Amino acid sequence: MNIIDKLKWRYATKKFDESRMLSNEKLNVLKEAFNLTATSFGLQTIKMVVIEDKKIRESLVEHSYNQKQVLEASHLLIICIQDEINEVDVNNYYNNIKSIRNTPDEILDPYRLDLIKMMKRKSNEEQQHWSKNQAYIALGNLMTVCAIENIDSCPMEGFVSKSYDQVLKLNEKGLNSVLLLPVGYRAEDDMFAGFKKVRMNITESVLEI
Structure with missing residues (x-):
């Protein structure tokens, strides 16, 4: 089939x-x-x-x-x-990328910080809807x-x-x-x-x- x-x-x-x-x-x-x-x-x-x-x-x-x-x-x-989605979740995610792909912090940090800011701007209700x-x-x-x-x-x-x-x-x-x-x-x-x-x-x- x-x-x-x-x-x-x-x-x-x-x-x-x-x-x-x-x-x-x-x-x-x-x-x-x-x-x-x-x-x-x-x-x-x-x-x-x-x-x-x-x-x-x-x-x-x-x-x-x-x-x-x-x-x-x-x-x-x-x-x-x-x-809830907090800063620790985002940091753990990017630390995992660094560990698996060996991507340097200078490349990852701008993305990491942008995602932290984005999640902080969301209310708890918005975070849950997103999830x-x-x-x-x-x-x-x-x-x-x-x-x-x-x-x-x-x-x-x-x-x-x-x-x-x-x-x-x-x-x-x-x-x-x-x-x-x-x-x-x-x-x-x-x-x-x-x-x-x-x-x-x-x-x-x-x-x-």
């Missing part, structure tokens, strides 16, 4: 086969894909939490508007953003990689973020949950698997100028 066929195969899985689990190899592909996701400036202000434990996920169902994919999937991926945009990029990337790897997934915004943060103690780590992606393998009796995709005609959704 080519990439277009894979994307046609993909759908928002409503019912997962609880007997099938992702291998460590497949899980590592998703971890790597998340880490390689493009982010603005390359500043990674997002984190991904991977949960396999069924008891923990069972406690999250009530905070997910009783959507059972959270429990039935092989794993639950939670994309989080930082509470949430990066989270959506990661979600799209993960969904595409899942399709390529024949992994089923279901992107979810419908959950109570504050409750997730409390149950998982994410607030103690300076994180806020913003998006969910249960991953695994579709159940044979998930009727949504056989539904035809509903999309605009490509001439309506794509404009050529």
Whole structure:
């Protein structure tokens, strides 16, 4: 199957086969894909939490508007953003560039200082909005990689973020949950698997100028 066929195969899985689990190899592909996701400036202000434990996920169902994919999937991926972006985050990023690429400070410092100023000018709400945009990029990337790897997934915004943060103690780590992606393998009796995709005609959704 080519990439277009894979994307046609993909759908928002409503019912997962609880007997099938992702291998460590497949899980590592998703971890790597998340880490390689493009982010603005390359500043990674997002984190991904991977949960396999069924008891923990069972406690999250009530905070997910009783959507059972959270429990039935092989794993639950939670994309989080930082509470705030500060000077330390920017410095750590540029120190990492220096370490990996051996780029001298005289080249990096102007960019470092500009990014520090930019983040300081943003309110906390603006910082979080900026980070949430990066989270959506990661979600799209993960969904595409899942399709390529024949992994089923279901992107979810419908959950109570504050409750997730409390149950998982994410607030103690300076994180806020913003998006969910249960991953695994579709159940044979998930009727949504056989539904035809509903999309605009490509001439309506794509404009050529």
